[in-house]
Amino acid sequence: MSRYSELLRRSPHRATIINAILLSLLMLMINDAAVQWLIGVVVLALAGLWILRRALVRTLSAAVAGDSYHLILTWVPGLLAVSLALLGLHLMVTDAGATPNLWLGWILFTVELVMLVVIGADLSPSNKSSFGAGARA
Amino acid sequence: MNPIPVPRDIPLPMPAPEPILVAVLVIFFLMHIVFVNFMVGGALLTLYYQLRGLKERRYDHLAYEIASTITANKSLAVVLGVGPLLAINTLYTVYFYTANALTGAFWISIVPLVITAFVLTYIHKYLWHQMERAKAFHIALAGIICLLFLFIPLIFLTNINLMLFPDKWASVQGFFSALMLPNVFSRYAHFILACPAMTGLFMVWLFRRKDEAEIDGTGFGRAELMRKGYQWALWPTMAQFIVGPIAMLTLPKTEVALHSVWAVFGVAILVSLGMAHLMFAETRRDAAEIGRSFVPICALMLVVVSLMGVGRHLYREAAVTPHRELIRAKTQDYMGKAEEAKREADAAAAARRKK
Amino acid sequence: MDFPVFHLDGMGNRWLIALIAILHVLINHGLAVGMMPLVAAMEWYGEKKKDPRWDNLAFQILFVCFLITTTVGALTGVGIWLSVSLVNPYSIGSLIRVFFWAWFTEWLVFITEVCLILAYTLTWKKWSERGGIWKKRHIRLGFALAFFSWVTMAIIVAILGFMMDPGNWLTDHSFWTGVLNPLYLPQLAFRTPLAAAMAGIIAMFLILFFTAKRDAFRNAALRAVGAWTLAFAPFVVVAGWWYYTSVPAAMQGNLGVALATMEFEDWQTKFLQIALFTAVTILVVVQFAISRPHLLPKAALLVPFVAILWMTGHFERVREFIRKPYVIGQYMYANGLRVDDYALLQRDGILKYATYSNPLTGAEKVGLPENLTEAQRSNLLHRIQKGKDVFMDTCSRCHTGQGVNSISGILQKMFGDQEWSTDLTAGTFEFMHYTRPFMPPFPGTKDELVLLGEYLAQLQRSKAVIPGAQSVGITVNPVSAARLAETKRQIKGDAQ
Numbered sequence: 006m007s008r009y010s011e012l013l014r015r016s017p018h019r020a021t022i023i024n025a026i027l028l029s030l031l032m033l034m035i036n037d038a039a040v041q042w043l044i045g046v047v048v049l050a051l052a053g054l055w056i057l058r059r060a061l062v063r064t065l066s067a068a069v070a071g072d073s074y075h076l077i078l079t080w081v082p083g084l085l086a087v088s089l090a091l092l093g094l095h096l097m098v099t100d101a102g103a104t105p106n107l108w109l110g111w112i113l114f115t116v117e118l119v120m121l122v123v124i125g126a127d128l129s130p131s132n133k134s135s136f137g138a139g140a141r142a
Numbered sequence: 143m144n145p146i147p148v149p150r151d152i153p154l155p156m157p158a159p160e161p162i163l164v165a166v167l168v169i170f171f172l173m174h175i176v177f178v179n180f181m182v183g184g185a186l187l188t189l190y191y192q193l194r195g196l197k198e199r200r201y202d203h204l205a206y207e208i209a210s211t212i213t214a215n216k217s218l219a220v221v222l223g224v225g226p227l228l229a230i231n232t233l234y235t236v237y238f239y240t241a242n243a244l245t246g247a248f249w250i251s252i253v254p255l256v257i258t259a260f261v262l263t264y265i266h267k268y269l270w271h272q273m274e275r276a277k278a279f280h281i282a283l284a285g286i287i288c289l290l291f292l293f294i295p296l297i298f299l300t301n302i303n304l305m306l307f308p309d310k311w312a313s314v315q316g317f318f319s320a321l322m323l324p325n326v327f328s329r330y331a332h333f334i335l336a337c338p339a340m341t342g343l344f345m346v347w348l349f350r351r352k353d354e355a356e357i358d359g360t361g362f363g364r365a366e367l368m369r370k371g372y373q374w375a376l377w378p379t380m381a382q383f384i385v386g387p388i389a390m391l392t393l394p395k396t397e398v399a400l401h402s403v404w405a406v407f408g409v410a411i412l413v414s415l416g417m418a419h420l421m422f423a424e425t426r427r428d429a430a431e432i433g434r435s436f437v438p439i440c441a442l443m444l445v446v447v448s449l450m451g452v453g454r455h456l457y458r459e460a461a462v463t464p465h466r467e468l469i470r471a472k473t474q475d476y477m478g479k480a481e482e483a484k485r486e487a488d489a490a491a492a493a494r495r496k497k
Numbered sequence: 498m499d500f501p502v503f504h505l506d507g508m509g510n511r512w513l514i515a516l517i518a519i520l521h522v523l524i525n526h527g528l529a530v531g532m533m534p535l536v537a538a539m540e541w542y543g544e545k546k547k548d549p550r551w552d553n554l555a556f557q558i559l560f561v562c563f564l565i566t567t568t569v570g571a572l573t574g575v576g577i578w579l580s581v582s583l584v585n586p587y588s589i590g591s592l593i594r595v596f597f598w599a600w601f602t603e604w605l606v607f608i609t610e611v612c613l614i615l616a617y618t619l620t621w622k623k624w625s626e627r628g629g630i631w632k633k634r635h636i637r638l639g640f641a642l643a644f645f646s647w648v649t650m651a652i653i654v655a656i657l658g659f660m661m662d663p664g665n666w667l668t669d670h671s672f673w674t675g676v677l678n679p680l681y682l683p684q685l686a687f688r689t690p691l692a693a694a695m696a697g698i699i700a701m702f703l704i705l706f707f708t709a710k711r712d713a714f715r716n717a718a719l720r721a722v723g724a725w726t727l728a729f730a731p732f733v734v735v736a737g738w739w740y741y742t743s744v745p746a747a748m749q750g751n752l753g754v755a756l757a758t759m760e761f762e763d764w765q766t767k768f769l770q771i772a773l774f775t776a777v778t779i780l781v782v783v784q785f786a787i788s789r790p791h792l793l794p795k796a797a798l799l800v801p802f803v804a805i806l807w808m809t810g811h812f813e814r815v816r817e818f819i820r821k822p823y824v825i826g827q828y829m830y831a832n833g834l835r836v837d838d839y840a841l842l843q844r845d846g847i848l849k850y851a852t853y854s855n856p857l858t859g860a861e862k863v864g865l866p867e868n869l870t871e872a873q874r875s876n877l878l879h880r881i882q883k884g885k886d887v888f889m890d891t892c893s894r895c896h897t898g899q900g901v902n903s904i905s906g907i908l909q910k911m912f913g914d915q916e917w918s919t920d921l922t923a924g925t926f927e928f929m930h931y932t933r934p935f936m937p938p939f940p941g942t943k944d945e946l947v948l949l950g951e952y953l954a955q956l957q958r959s960k961a962v963i964p965g966a967q968s969v970g971i972t973v974n975p976v977s978a979a980r981l982a983e984t985k986r987q988i989k990g991d992a993q
Contacts, residue, residue: 077724082788085727089780113777120784127788145973149499149852152590157597166601214615217567220575221611224604227578231593239500239586246503246583246967253517253576260568311501315970471987476841476850483841 018126022119029115038098045094045114049087052121056083059128066130082124090117146309148465151236151473160233164455167229172451174226176340177219182291183341184212185263187374189284196277200361207360208341209267211348216260234305236469237462241305241320248297248317255297259290295333299326306461307394325392332389335378342374343443350433365429372432375439376421379414386411398460403453410449417442498833499852502889503583504965509901510584510894517580519810521573523695526688526809528562529570529610530646531696535725536562537639544632550714556621557707558700563618567611585894587833588824596656603652606645613642647689654685657816683740690732694779695805697726701786702798716790723786730779737772741765744819764815771811775804821935830937832891839940847890847941848883853971855889857882864958877951884952886974887945889963898956898963905956917957919950926950
């Protein structure tokens with residue numbers, strides 16, 4: 006038990022990852038496409054705004070100004086993750102019943118949701134390293 | 143006796159005047175075969191020097207130098223073969239494709255066989271030093287490469303030989319029966335001897351231009367290396383004076399007279415004599431003089447090779463021309479009938495529609 | 498088809514071409530067209546930042562590409578020629594008559610490409626040591642190589658585009674109609690980013706091999722190549738969509754497709770789905786490469802690679818599908834016979850003009866009905882022989898006896914274990930091109946349909962593997978031999 010709390014203490018966002026996975030599981034268990042869609046969109050909107058704010062802060066700071074490569078690395082992961090998560094969500098809600106699309110969509114949505122947490126943590130102002138090169142997930 | 147098949151040809155016009163296509167075929171084929179000579183000869187010489195290298199270390203270094211050249215020569219050999227393949231497909235469509243089909247299993251096996259040979263060549267060269275401890279295995283590898291490079295030309299030769307003799311098409315059953323047709327083996331011997339000969343000249347060119355440090359690395363002197371090259375060029379060429387005429391005289395008889403072919407080869411023999419004389423002279427020269435005749439020798443070799451290409455083409459034409467007339471007639475006849483039948487069918491369809 | 502019939506009864510003739518061609522496409526897209534710009538860019542970047550690690554990595558990746566492209570890559574290219582010449586010589590022979598100079602030009606560009614890759618690889622170490630202007634020259638070599646690699650693709654796609662466009666042949670068969678083909682630009686636009694994305698995936702895989710786990714450079718390299726792949730991935734989807742929407746317009750002339758629209762729709766939809774799946778797998782891998790490179794296992798890169806393989810295979814399959822029943826749109830059917838030949842062959846019979854006969858083997862004669870007199874048996878064998886010749890000349894390019902896409906399997910599915918009588922089979926084949934528009938019409942007479950039926954009935958009994966001319970040879974058709982004598986007399990008559 007203490008080993009796990011040690012893991013979580015070192016990187017607090019890991020707790021958020023666990024929460025995200027639990028939320029995603031919950032969404033899967035809800036059998037109502039409309040509710041799934043609603044929860045998914047709200048979660049993605051929140052995560053997206055959170056990342057947007059951090060990306061803006063980082064962009065406007067001296068660290069990235071003018072460096073196009075690092076600009077790309079600041080903005081693209083978040084955009085990519087949100088787009089793919091939306092795609093996963095779309096696949097989840099379009100087909101009724103336990104189709105392959107549901108599973109593929111859910112897996113994609115979950116992976117991307119976790120990615121959003123990771124990306125948010127990478128963009129944190131306290132994270133001086135270049136984009137998770139040294140950080141552990 | 144089996145009747146001679148006369149298939150119909152593709153009824154489309156040639157993409158260019160025939161002389162241009164022939165020029166593409168002959169000239170680029172000669173370029174292709176010269177690099178094939180360098181490739182096969184390089185492999186043979188590498189094996190030879192590796193074996194000598196077991197007794198005297200510096201021969202192993204020399205073997206490495208020669209093996210290194212195979213990398214470039216093999217790629218050029220392959221890429222230069224595409225043009226002649228295109229040209230022969232166009233000029234001798236019926237003949238070439240028929241021979242391909244009749245030896246199809248081995249024809250398509252050229253692909254995996256050459257890939258294998260090339261991959262082994264890379265392993266042999268790039269892991270040379272790592273394989274110091276396993277010399278026996280390393281040399282065995284060189285041996286396998288040589289066997290592959292010696293076998294693959296047989297597939298090509300069998301094909302281009304079979305294609306010339308429609309009277310044999312109904313009697314072959316697969317590659318091996320086509321292999322036994324005259325005069326595949328004498329042509330093959332002629333080709334095989336050319337490999338070390340051409341590679342010898344290549345060696346002279348190579349060691350003329352390498353800088354001092356590279357020459358010292360081999361453990362031989364520059365003149366010594368050039369002399370070795372000339373020896374490789376000379377002695378197989380001397381053997382060619384026997385094998386060449388045998389190949390020429392065992393060429394299967396054709397309906398059309400072969401006077402022009404004999405004439406061309408005759409001139410080639412005369413030029414070769416001059417060239418061999420110069421090669422011999424070079425082997426006798428000392429370090430100061432050696433290489434003086436290199437350019438003339440190469441020029442003469444170019445003439446010889448060109449004459450060979452022309453003679454080859456003339457023989458090919460002699461072999462297929464009468465049959466090609468039959469094909470032309472048959473194709474024309476068929477096309478006439480096809481057009482007539484089409485007109486009939488269109489008219490009948492139009493009549494039905496009117497009703 | 499008036500050639501000895503090369504035939505592979507196991508994997509079938511089409512797979513011979515398909516295997517060689519797909520292997521060739523994977524190598525030339527992923528290791529040449531897509532990879533050379535990446536390697537050149539890495540070398541350039543390493544020189545710009547004076548960081549030898551980029552240079553080393555670039556060389557290592559190039560070397561792997563060099564080894565594979567100059568062996569398997571080059572020989573599968575030749576292999577496509579060799580295999581198509583064996584399987585359908587009339588089609589490739591016809592195409593060469595029209596496209597000779599296009600292929601010749603392509604060849605000249607190939608020679609340049611080979612020289613460049615030899616130079617680029619073999620001078621890397623030496624010229625880099627010299628540095629300065631020599632290093633700059635070397636980098637320029639890399640970009641030149643990248644350019645020429647792309648040009649070879651641009652040329653060949655034009656030729657392929659021509660082949661797919663129905664009706665072209667009849668109106669204007671030139672190289673430029675291939676370039677102006679409505680499918681040319683979409684196909685080229687699709688293949689270019691696909692090649693780049695493939696190269697990115699392969700490069701990431703190689704980076705995992707060539708760098709150590711603890712090496713910070715590994716992450717930097719993965720991130721950069723991830724970004725490269727990311728840049729191209731959306732274009733794969735966009736261009737794939739462009740291609741998808743262009744195909745129906747290009748298909749207008751192909752009447753058969755109108756009848757098989759639903760099946761074709763399925764193919765196209767499946768292609769889009771696979772393309773999307775491929776793009777997603779690439780993007781997810783790229784995400785990891787950028788955000789968490791140290792979490793990227795080598796195995797993960799196999800997923801997008803296999804996806805690309807699957808998509809490429811499907812893409813090529815759709816391309817083939819679009820062409821059916823022709824091998825050259827509106828001009829030549831897949832069986833190697835021209836549309837214009839049909840009137841004659843359906844009137845007089847295909848056997849009348851067939852030069853070759855494919856002798857029955859012992860195995861093929863097994864299972865003949867027992868209670869026959871000598872004369873009856875001999876007569877039956879004679880008819881079965883003719884039926885075999887019909888089969889070999891009209892069906893064998895796509896169908897085997899017992900192997901892939903076997904005629905036995907198809908008849909088994911259609912008629913089960915009941916006897917495959919000529920009423921059943923001949924009746925089906927006469928009209929199959931209406932119900933199955935991807936099939937060419939039967940090019941022979943009604944009698945020949947019956948002969949074919951008798952052969953197939955015997956095939957049901959013997960269950961024999963059908964050999965090809967490459968192992969058992971051919972005999973000359975006696976009808977053809979008689980016509981030869983007549984032709985010879987005609988020529989003599991003309992000469993006099």
